[in-house]
Amino acid sequence: MNTQEVKSVSPGITEISVIMLTYNHADYLKQAIEGILAQKTDFNIELIICNDHSPDHSDDVINELAKAYPDIIRYFKHEKNIGFVENQRFAFSKVRGNYIAYCEGDDYWTDENKLQFQFDFLEKNPEYSMVTARNLLLYQNDHKITNDGKEYMFHGKEYIDYTLDTFFRQRPTQTFTYLIRKKWLDEKWIDIYPDYRDLYYFYHLLELGRGRCYNKVIGVYRLHDGGVFSSLENEHKYLTSIGIFTNIKNVNNDGRADEQILKDMDQLINIYYYKKEFKIPVINKKLYSAIYNRFLISKNLKTCLVQLLKIVKYSIHRT
Template identity: 70%
Template sequence: MNPEVSVIMLTYNHAPYLKQAIEGVLAQKTNFPFELIICNDNSPDHSDAIISEYAARFPDRIRYFNHKNNIGFVENQRFAFNQAKGKYIAYCEGDDYWTDLEKLQFQHDFLETHSEYVMVTARNLLFHQDEQTMTDDGKNHMFKDQEYIDFTRDSFFVQRPTQTFTYLIRRKCMDLKWIDVYPNYRDLYYFYHVLEFGKGRSFNKVVGVYRLHSGGVFSSLEIENKYRTSIGIFKNIKRVNNDKRADQQIIKTLDELINKYYYEKEFVSPILNGKLYAAILERLSISGNIRTGAGQLLKIIKYTFTR
């Protein structure tokens, strides 16, 4: 019997966290069969021993692939998605974990009864590994005490009330061809293309914990690189699809880069920061908003002499 849901778990050097990740999936209470596909990208730590033990204990539930050579995150992702047999796909990397035992069940039930939706997500907590502290996901302002909020391709460019490891997606809406179209393929690319086929819903309930630590795929990047990565993703979406709606997100992220980073953190004196001037000019070239550009240039003086 084919599984209803395929849970994808990519892992590389996640040995300290794998048990929690795997058990969070295996603990799911469902009235349908699901599979857990674990793809280990030749981790040099003892991940293989941990995963192999679980795979031996749960051969009817876990399909384990340990690559003999490191193939990289993008190719590991492609490989994993190609293994999926389920009608729906869920995702949980080896350093994150689910806490809601009915996460798969309620999301599956929703998609089964709402054909106009192509994906369903939820909220999560953030565990700051280095500080050993837990915080919320910072999305209270989006939900405003509502039970759920819907999102579309249009709102995708304004706000995304989701985290990748909380989603359930209709597999038929995911086209792996986009992996070869976009450089350094990211989840935002397939979110964008999946939403071509319908809406998404995000429920205002916590279903898991996203771990922030120095070894994370994204959290290990420097702050500036995070902003630049986001800008690059939306530039690629705009370029490939000729979709100028991406400018909304590019401008928003440039403002965050300028206001939250370049003014205060990059250099002792912002007036000497060439990257700051380049970011302001880049924003101006996209928005055409001279007033905002002038205001940002004037702030350089403020932040230089008020430290």
């Protein structure tokens, strides 16, 4: 792999390594990087920026800031595109810190104490594998900001804890909000799972310790046409989630994953296939296939029959 390290931080003990993977984020990078540079900590941090051969002007944006902050920023520019999975593997290999935080080039932090309070918590609570907090959602195309829609999980509490069991029912965080222990991150999972995703190492980190999510906003998650996940069409999004949890189930023989798989299948069938995708649902094989696959997991004949009857209902409604 032909990769150039443009800047290196000064030697010394680094407590937290912040990973920033970026591809075609030039319009958002300055805000993302400045959110990390604004962190107030009583320990050293490093920012590892891995530019996956972006064809836009990302390199100019990063270089300007890397030259201004050579004691913090380590910039790696790949001379050819290696893809998200390999870029993440590369970033993990460069980590020097005891803890890892993550912020993609199109998201940004708004709380200058984000790293300090998360570090303090993990230092005092060795039984926890990660700590996170909440975020806002920025719909870039509409220039609209909303909350994350997860207030129902907190009920006004200062924080909630989550475990491997709750992982399959609700996940209170986005990747860019966490801080995790490096020593518990096993990179072998990148090779074991097909098309590696962050949810896989969340799952395995929760095998080793609980997570805590604070009921406070620390950053903004940007949804736009260029996002890794937010830009996927609805069908692809649901199918991707189904695939992720199916992989978790198969690799680990963990039937708890069925709860999330069935939830995604219901979203795919009831919201997408019935109401949005098919002009005449009764003649579409993908809809029958989705209902059949759901039945194979749930063995719930009643739900299967109800979904089949809805095919007739929505077909008549549209003709």
